[in-house]
Amino acid sequence: MSFPENKLTVRSSADLATAVPYLIGFHPADGSIVVIACRDRRIVFAARDDLPAPGTPAHHLRELTAHLIPVVQRQQPITDLMIVGYGTKEHIDPALRVIDDAFTATGLAVRELLRVTESRIFSLTCSNPACCPPQGTPVDPTTSLIAVHATVAGLVARPDRAAVASRFTSVDSTGDVIRHATTEATARKAALETAGSTAVFEAGVHAVRSALRQHDNDTPLTDDEVAWLTVLLTHRPVRDLAVDLTQPHDQHVTFWAEITRRADQALVPAPATVLALTAWRCGDGVLAVMAAERALQVDPNYPLAHLLLQALHAGLPPSAFEQATTSTHPNPSIPNPNTPSEQE
Structure with missing residues (x-):
């Protein structure tokens, strides 16, 4: 799976977690949700938003999803989605499930549901411990070829929105x-x-x-x-x-x-x-x-x-x-x- 112009190849969930900051231009903070649209295994669009804070009434999450769905649908033709949430299991996992159900109900296939907690990535869609261990997969951007290739391609991942x-x-x-x-x-x-x-x-x-x-x-x-x-x-x-x-x-x-x-x-x-x-x-x-x-x-x-x-x-x-x-x-x-x- 490659980015359309810079030809960066993503082969694993760890690669994807490393690539996301280059896709959106900065490192997402906890409480972020990133929806990535693919066309024939090629990333064509990425959107980031803030999830409602823990304890917020459920309709706020439904409103966020109702906004994201038409935005993603406008990127047609797309074949599937990957959704990445950032933060704690208690905050992110329930939100990912709700968003997954909402996108699936529209006919959009969600291929990956991933949570990034500190320096580990967890899959909510894969239960195979060989590739997605329950303790999560370590993510170290400093040793990833994705980061090297992105930098060579001229892509920048700034520390946060303030840096942008x-x-x-x-x-x-x-x-x-x-x-x-x-x-x-x-x-x-x-x-x-x-x-x-x-x-x-x-x-x-x-x-x-x-x-x-x-x-x-x-x-x-x-x-x-x-x-x-x-x-x-x-x-x-x-x-x-x-x-x-x-x-x-x-x-x-x-x-x-x-x-x-x-x-x-x-x-x-x-x-x-x-x-x-x-x-x-x-x-x-x-x-x-x-x-x-x-x-x-x-x-x-x-x-x-x-x-x-x-x-x-x-x-x-x-x-x-x-x-x-x-x-x-x-x-x-x-x-x-x-x-x-x-x-x-």
Whole structure:
């Protein structure tokens, strides 16, 4: 069984436990549930959520399952599922049974039910002590070839969700500097607006292209350049242009994470939403969700972030979102990305 692009082969439950953090981008905490959808023994989708706390009324678990099932069903065609829970036997095993029954009732075959407790993995579907001993199977990612191959393939498993968020959240170490640069950039944009929105858009074309080109050439943006870019991104056509020019690869994810991290707080929504879209197109749903949530923390009414988060929670593929936004928000003024700008 292999991941679709990186060709990592999973041969055992221990391999799977090692692989899960690379699938979702971080190590799940206790109380997590991970549902993995397969197509002909190839992993095509993984979703993580938090289980209700022990002692929580049963309907909370039913509500969680009612949300997960349609999300997984949208990944059709799939042939079977593997479900992994993290935590104590008393908390995880009953929840796994309920979730297993709910998925099975819909016609989805659950091939594996696994619990990870500390450094051991236990199977709820296999009673053969030769492969699934009752005391559990030790899991040591430091000695697993899965971890080695995942690292070589460029996959990263961060310690927790906070470590994912640290990629794009500011520590405010240069807050005063970026705020001053943003104030000057805002005044510069206001002066440009006297010439009309076309002038702002043309400046945005130049700023976005130059910024991406600098990043591709390993040239960091100055605070003034970050401030000017993020101010121009408040003009929706410029933001949409940035989405169009951004490519679905890790380098551009890193770029927009850096811009979001360095942006003045009030200007975070636009770059955070571009980051979310880019991460989603790269298959990093966790980062995409967290970046969209970051945009909405700053501006709860930011429309594109709302739309994106709804699509992510529904388990839709990026292509469905792109088709919807293209038909709903056409922008014929955006030039062909392969056509050089007159200002370059």
